[in-house]
Amino acid sequence: AQTVTQSQPEMSVQEAETVTLSCTYDTSESDYYLFWYKQPPSRQMILVIRQEAYKQQNATENRFSVNFQKAAKSFSLKISDSQLGDAAMYFCAYRSPHLNNNDMRFGAGTRLTVKP
């Protein structure tokens, strides 16, 4: 079974600085999807960024970018120019391309604190 590991339970960053959240996963498939979700105290899970494994180019969404290393099965999230509103739990997730079963796995999460 595919597993997703977030080795950093907590991270802290100074406002306006850059922080990188780590995620590794285990899979035997060659095609899949990877996601980062943000969950602020309001508990609404918000999609931050998505990466398709067949794309070599790293996904970017404004201040959020990923470093996707397929061979190393690593999918880290970089947040640039951190803002107070970035404080939240961040979950890394893996999804199989096979839609007829549930194969969406979440990491345990990383709690990000942003210091003013």
Next chain:
Amino acid sequence: GAGVSQSPSNKVTEKGKDVELRCDPISGHTALYWYRQSLGQGLEFLIYFQGNSAPDKSGLPSDRFSAERTGGSVSTLTIQRTQQEDSAVYLCASGTGKTQYFGPGTRLLVL
């Protein structure tokens, strides 16, 4: 457009009572998921509906938990004879394929 909605937002119940949690997915989304999230923890998969296929119930923790999805749209998660360990946030998500979009969750507290 409208996102995934869930009701109630919060539910307090007494141990032993039954509860129903509702999820309204985004219109047109064929996939619907239920997850449970205990305080400060990650997401625990409960059940998955995909179109007209038989649901994947492999995550339901006991036979006190059940879910249905009527007409391929609204879903109801039912917990019978609630226990204190059922206290958690129950999250619903819907999607068309690659990506899941989450609702705001229902916080359940069993006294």
